[in-house]
Amino acid sequence: MEFETRLTEIADKVTVALDQLIPPAQGPEADLMRAMRHAALANGKRMRPFYVIETGALFDADHKALLRTAAALECVHTYSLVHDDLPCMDDDDLRRGQPTVHKAFDEATAVLAGDALLTLAFKILASDETHSDPAVRLHLIERLADASGATGMVGGQMIDMLEEASPRDLNTITRMQRLKTGALISYSVEAGAIVGGASANAKHALAGFAQDLGLAYQIADDLLDATGDQNVVGKTLRSDEAAGKANFVTILGIEGARERINLLAAQARQHLDFFRGRANILLHSVDYVLDRTR
Amino acid sequence: MEFETRLTEIADKVTVALDQLIPPAQGPEADLMRAMRHAALANGKRMRPFYVIETGALFDADHKALLRTAAALECVHTYSLVHDDLPCMDDDDLRRGQPTVHKAFDEATAVLAGDALLTLAFKILASDETHSDPAVRLHLIERLADASGATGMVGGQMIDMLEEASPRDLNTITRMQRLKTGALISYSVEAGAIVGGASANAKHALAGFAQDLGLAYQIADDLLDATGDQNVVGKTLRSDEAAGKANFVTILGIEGARERINLLAAQARQHLDFFRGRANILLHSVDYVLDRTR
Numbered sequence: 001m002e003f004e005t006r007l008t009e010i011a012d013k014v015t016v017a018l019d020q021l022i023p024p025a026q027g028p029e030a031d032l033m034r035a036m037r038h039a040a041l042a043n044g045k046r047m048r049p050f051y052v053i054e055t056g057a058l059f060d061a062d063h064k065a066l067l068r069t070a071a072a073l074e075c076v077h078t079y080s081l082v083h084d085d086l087p088c089m090d091d092d093d094l095r096r097g098q099p100t101v102h103k104a105f106d107e108a109t110a111v112l113a114g115d116a117l118l119t120l121a122f123k124i125l126a127s128d129e130t131h132s133d134p135a136v137r138l139h140l141i142e143r144l145a146d147a148s149g150a151t152g153m154v155g156g157q158m159i160d161m162l163e164e165a166s167p168r169d170l171n172t173i174t175r176m177q178r179l180k181t182g183a184l185i186s187y188s189v190e191a192g193a194i195v196g197g198a199s200a201n202a203k204h205a206l207a208g209f210a211q212d213l214g215l216a217y218q219i220a221d222d223l224l225d226a227t228g229d230q231n232v233v234g235k236t237l238r239s240d241e242a243a244g245k246a247n248f249v250t251i252l253g254i255e256g257a258r259e260r261i262n263l264l265a266a267q268a269r270q271h272l273d274f275f276r277g278r279a280n281i282l283l284h285s286v287d288y289v290l291d292r293t294r
Numbered sequence: 295m296e297f298e299t300r301l302t303e304i305a306d307k308v309t310v311a312l313d314q315l316i317p318p319a320q321g322p323e324a325d326l327m328r329a330m331r332h333a334a335l336a337n338g339k340r341m342r343p344f345y346v347i348e349t350g351a352l353f354d355a356d357h358k359a360l361l362r363t364a365a366a367l368e369c370v371h372t373y374s375l376v377h378d379d380l381p382c383m384d385d386d387d388l389r390r391g392q393p394t395v396h397k398a399f400d401e402a403t404a405v406l407a408g409d410a411l412l413t414l415a416f417k418i419l420a421s422d423e424t425h426s427d428p429a430v431r432l433h434l435i436e437r438l439a440d441a442s443g444a445t446g447m448v449g450g451q452m453i454d455m456l457e458e459a460s461p462r463d464l465n466t467i468t469r470m471q472r473l474k475t476g477a478l479i480s481y482s483v484e485a486g487a488i489v490g491g492a493s494a495n496a497k498h499a500l501a502g503f504a505q506d507l508g509l510a511y512q513i514a515d516d517l518l519d520a521t522g523d524q525n526v527v528g529k530t531l532r533s534d535e536a537a538g539k540a541n542f543v544t545i546l547g548i549e550g551a552r553e554r555i556n557l558l559a560a561q562a563r564q565h566l567d568f569f570r571g572r573a574n575i576l577l578h579s580v581d582y583v584l585d586r587t588r
Contacts, residue, residue: 027449146417158322158326159322
């Protein structure tokens with residue numbers, strides 16, 4: 001219960017922060033800001049902001065600095081969804097329970113709104129609103145760029161586009177996931193640790209936690225894609241199946257995927273032993289990932 | 295002569311820097327890096343890097359720091375060209391004398407290569423390769439995000455997409471230009487001034503110079519679009535005419551446009567009086583803009 005309360009609290013705070021950070025819709029270009037808001041203020045779970053803020057709380061990090069970091073990360077996540085949904089990419093009509101940006105507006109607006117959200121993320125991290133250490137902010141920016149650029153999220157999406165050229169095996173899919181979704185989930189706990197000035201050992205434990213959790217999360221996502229109810233999940237399902245794309249479930253099977261998730265969840269929990277009971281809320285988040293698949 | 299030599303020297307240095315900064319093409323996602331290189335290493339004039347470096351030289355700024363800043367800015371300029379050329383935007387086939395990225399690769403790769411170049415720009419500015427002051431690097435990042443995001447370049451491109459909804463008059467086109475191309479040209483001289491630790495008065499003079507120069511440059515671009523030779527210019531011409539779009543030349547006429555450019559060039563030169571002869575190379579760059587239209 002505590003976990004879900006915290007998740008909702010954080011989601012609300014991040015939505016309020018994003019509402020303040022996205023420029024107001026005015027001038028002839030107002031649809032650009034409307035499209036940014038359509039994408040960013042929609043009802044997301046805000047899992048990545050949750051991990052930034054709850055990881056930072058382990059080190060008593062400044063809450064305002066964490067919230068800004070979380071909002072920046074959510075801008076990057078949101079931009080990636082807007083671009084991934086485009087007709088030339090995954091061609092999705094539904095996202096977070098509402099029409100995708102290119103459906104609600106048009107393709108050009110979706111490309112530009114994504115570009116503007118990505119740019120805004122770096123603006124948020126660079127701005128001196130919280131008077132935090134400049135070196136810390138630069139480190140957050142550099143690591144976010146690493147996690148989301150050609151050698152991170154965008155690289156993973158590129159691999160995801162190549163199915164026709166080279167059908168995917170388990171190794172390729174695992175590598176793709178690590179880049180496409182894993183890198184940004186890992187960044188979310190790393191960012192909390194950076195803002196909180198965590199020790200190298202604490203960062204190492206958190207990196208292990210995030211890697212196992214991220215993989216479990218992606219397998220759970222593939223399970224949902226195969227078995228979920230579209231009206232509950234709020235995005236187009238069976239998309240991999242429709243495209244004839246291999247994913248964790250088509251390769252491991254439904255039961256095999258469930259077993260793999262359980263194994264990864266157990267490993268993720270073990271990494272948190274480092275914090276000797278102080279990381280309860282992160283532990284509960286692992287159960288939440290498991291619950292999504294039941 | 296000195297000006298063109300310097301422009302070529304700087305263009306070569308920036309191309310070498312970009313070649314080193316873009317990740318190598320390897321793994322199943324190698325086409326992503328190939329597309330980034332296709333766009334970024336092509337034969338551009340590199341006017342924005344020129345202004346970063348020559349403005350910085352006025353203040354004896356560190357050359358390596360200027361070169362990295364120039365390369366980051368060129369990444370942003372290049373990403374904007376890749377996305378602007380997409381079928382859902384200006385739908386151009388030719389850029390810098392070669393096929394556009396979505397023609398040489400495909401649309402998904404073009405979207406992703408643009409995203410990755412934008413991300414790389416911030417990575418370059420955040421990285422501590424030159425050991426320059428963290429506060430300076432943060433300032434460069436924040437101003438780049440301002441110049442290129444929703445309230446800058448991307449906002450301007452959004453206005454440029456809206457012609458059908460609201461035909462453009464001179465005021466709207468001037469505002470569009472200020473955002474779409476002017477903001478990044480202004481950033482180029484501002485960035486040189488920031489790296490060089492320029493005084494507020496020097497920054498003010500340079501801002502005036504950049505604003506007049508940027509507008510002259512855009513009007514010259516519209517003149518070239520109307521009167522240039524596509525084989526010499528290296529990009530698709532008559533595009534505004536083909537799309538029935540108003541621009542400075544359709545509104546002012548060819549002679550009116552030339553007069554406006556001359557007026558702006560004179561103003562731009564006046565702003566450089568502040569530097570009492572030390573800004574000769576910037577003065578010569580004004581002649582270059584004028585020469586493009588003859």
